[in-house]
Amino acid sequence: MTADYIPSGNRNQVAVEIEDVYKSFGRLEVLQGVSMTVREAEVACLIGPSGSGKSTLLRCVNHLEKIDAGRISVHGKLVGYHERGGRLHEMHDRDVARQRRTIGMVFQRFNLFPHKTALENVIEAPTQVLGMSREAAIAEAREHLEMVGLSDKAGSYPTQLSGGQQQRVAIARALAMRPALMLFDEPTSALDPELVGDVLAVMRQLAEAGMTMIVVTHEMGFARDVGDTVAFMDGGVIVEYGDARRVLAEPEHPRTQAFLAKVR
Amino acid sequence: MSENNPAAGADEAPAAAESRPAAIRAVPVRRPGRWISAAVLLVFAAMFVNMLLFNKNFGWDLVRKWLFWHTIVHGVWITLQLTFFAMVIGIVGGVLLAVMRLSTNPVSGSAAWAYTWFFRGTPVLVQLLFWNNIAALVGSDIGFGIPFGPQFFHLDTNSTITRFSAAVLALGLNEAAYMSEIVRAGILSVDEGQTEAAASLGMRRAKITRRIVLPQAMRVIIPPTGNETISMLKTSSLASVIGVVELTDASESAIHLYFKAIPFYVVASLWYLFFTTILSIGQFYIERYYARGSSRNLPPTPFQKLMRTNLSFRRRPAFTAAREVPR
Ligand SMILES: Nc1ncnc2c1ncn2[C@@H]1O[C@H](COP(=O)(O)OP(=O)(O)O)[C@@H](O)[C@H]1O
Numbered sequence: 001m002t003a004d005y006i007p008s009g010n011r012n013q014v015a016v017e018i019e020d021v022y023k024s025f026g027r028l029e030v031l032q033g034v035s036m037t038v039r040e041a042e043v044a045c046l047i048g049p050s051g052s053g054k055s056t057l058l059r060c061v062n063h064l065e066k067i068d069a070g071r072i073s074v075h076g077k078l079v080g081y082h083e084r085g086g087r088l089h090e091m092h093d094r095d096v097a098r099q100r101r102t103i104g105m106v107f108q109r110f111n112l113f114p115h116k117t118a119l120e121n122v123i124e125a126p127t128q129v130l131g132m133s134r135e136a137a138i139a140e141a142r143e144h145l146e147m148v149g150l151s152d153k154a155g156s157y158p159t160q161l162s163g164g165q166q167q168r169v170a171i172a173r174a175l176a177m178r179p180a181l182m183l184f185d186e187p188t189s190a191l192d193p194e195l196v197g198d199v200l201a202v203m204r205q206l207a208e209a210g211m212t213m214i215v216v217t218h219e220m221g222f223a224r225d226v227g228d229t230v231a232f233m234d235g236g237v238i239v240e241y242g243d244a245r246r247v248l249a250e251p252e253h254p255r256t257q258a259f260l261a262k263v264r
Numbered sequence: 265m266s267e268n269n270p271a272a273g274a275d276e277a278p279a280a281a282e283s284r285p286a287a288i289r290a291v292p293v294r295r296p297g298r299w300i301s302a303a304v305l306l307v308f309a310a311m312f313v314n315m316l317l318f319n320k321n322f323g324w325d326l327v328r329k330w331l332f333w334h335t336i337v338h339g340v341w342i343t344l345q346l347t348f349f350a351m352v353i354g355i356v357g358g359v360l361l362a363v364m365r366l367s368t369n370p371v372s373g374s375a376a377w378a379y380t381w382f383f384r385g386t387p388v389l390v391q392l393l394f395w396n397n398i399a400a401l402v403g404s405d406i407g408f409g410i411p412f413g414p415q416f417f418h419l420d421t422n423s424t425i426t427r428f429s430a431a432v433l434a435l436g437l438n439e440a441a442y443m444s445e446i447v448r449a450g451i452l453s454v455d456e457g458q459t460e461a462a463a464s465l466g467m468r469r470a471k472i473t474r475r476i477v478l479p480q481a482m483r484v485i486i487p488p489t490g491n492e493t494i495s496m497l498k499t500s501s502l503a504s505v506i507g508v509v510e511l512t513d514a515s516e517s518a519i520h521l522y523f524k525a526i527p528f529y530v531v532a533s534l535w536y537l538f539f540t541t542i543l544s545i546g547q548f549y550i551e552r553y554y555a556r557g558s559s560r561n562l563p564p565t566p567f568q569k570l571m572r573t574n575l576s577f578r579r580r581p582a583f584t585a586a587r588e589v590p591r
């Protein structure tokens with residue numbers, strides 16, 4: 001395949017390194033020195049109150065947002081910049097796009113292309129970005145749709161699908177680029193409660209297959225059962241970070257304790 | 265609309281029928297105003313039809329005789345060409361200007377703004393006259409080469425900018441200014457999440473615009489573009505001022521030949537009406553095409569409406585035809 005990066009699956013290898021990242025929107029300081037390490041095949045969950053900067057941090061990882069200070073690297077490569085002779089050079093639009101190929105992203109509001117069917121959504125990037133033939137892309141897309149349990153919905157437009165089905169198509173669309181890292185931004189928050197399970201099941205399946213994942217979520221059950229680590233964010237910093245079960249069962253920081261008491 | 269899904273109602277009706285209370289048969293509210301206004305309109309309509317039929321000055325026999333006269337038909341052909349080429353320039357230019365306007369590059373942004381400011385700020389008739397006299401502005405020959413440097417080849421201005429091409433340029437460049445606002449509104453109507461989703465898949469800006477944003481913007485862009493095209497069909501009559509023999513000018517020349525004005529204005533109006541009707545029908549189907557995926561039920565085509573009425577006459581549950589043709 002054309003994947004730019006073949007994941008080693010070696011759990012000791014660092015997949016994402018976030019070092020002392022700062023980001024503000026105008027005067028609003030949203031990230032104030034965030035550091036975090038995600039290893040290969042690890043599922044890192046980000047939890048925290050609304051407005052604490054979780055989405056912003058996630059969006060910095062694939063350079064949808066530019067960071068003001070600090071550095072982020074994915075698979076050993078700096079995100080959004082080249083480092084030459086001790087100086088940072090902004091990456092050309094082309095190289096940013098190339099970097100994003102290996103990083104899949106799933107959004108809270110699905111963001112499927114409404115003018116394309118489920119199948120067309122999935123083959124769009126493989127054909128347009130990787131230059132795959134339509135036939136090959138369709139064959140692969142059908143596998144991905146089957147994996148998310150939607151082989152019978154290939155010809156449906158997004159408006160003809162339920163929220164849960166749309167989100168699973170969105171996951172298939174991201175997987176079609178064969179990413180080595182998947183970012184999930186509250187993938188089940190916009191869903192009716194009875195549809196959440198199907199999406200979480202697909203994510204669990206992905207995790208078991210060894211995908212490296214960063215998941216912003218309010219599903220504490222998922223974080224405990226599938227997550228390896230949990231980072232609790234509040235006010236633009238990571239307040240507490242550690243083994244998922246430990247943080248969720250015996251939070252050390254009072255703010256984590258207060259938050260977990262509320263969401264339970 | 266309730267008629268969009270008649271099948272659902274029809275399915276439930278028999279099951280519930282037994283225990284259901286009798287349907288309401290209420291006396292409708294009386295609306296005398298409607299009857300009065302209908303009567304007044306009817307009288308006006310009768311007067312109008314009477315005038316059309318029995319006023320000799322319309323000269324219907326002459327209208328019939330001259331409707332397909334070769335000069336008129338040629339004028340129609342020129343009008344259609346003017347409309348077509350001006351709209352092509354208008355739409356392509358409008359898309360370019362809108363993309364420039366929305367780009368992050370401040371230079372192209374202000375250039376597009378200045379263009380729109382100028383071309384919307386001056387009357388199209390003045391622009392027509394201006395283009396017709398372009399030779400007076402740039403000299404009688406146009407050279408292509410390095411700006412302020414050597415030039416590689418030359419064109420004679422007066423033979424390159426014919427009256428027809430002056431009219432196409434004037435109408436098209438003016439239209440581009442209006443189209444750019446329409447396209448810009450369309451692009452802005454597309455959710456930002458679409459661009460982000462495409463970017464996160466590794467697509468680049470130009471491709472995102474072309475494959476993701478513009479097709480969705482079309483839903484907002486098409487209806488006013490249809491209006492612009494219909495409007496252009498009629499605005500193209502201004503080209504008669506600089507001596508382009510299009511439909512209006514052809515009718516004028518016929519009037520000078522036969523000293524009968526009204527029949528030829530009727531002829532021209534019939535032709536304009538015919539083509540605006542055709543354009544409106546085309547607009548309906550193009551809108552329908554770009555609405556796919558945006559709503560569960562597309563508006564029915566006239567044919568489907570007809571089919572549906574037929575079926576309901578026969579008291580069979582109507583099918584939702586709209587759902588089966590989203591492609
Ligand atoms: N593009 C933006 N422009 C201005 N403010 C923003 C933008 N994106 C996010 N913010 C603000 O940054 C803060 C953190 O947002 P976000 O990262 O979405 O939080 P979370 O995902 O944890 O709820 C919020 O106060 C939000 O209003």
Ligand SMILES: [Mg+2]
Nearest residue numbers: 054055056186
């Ligand atoms: Mg968020």
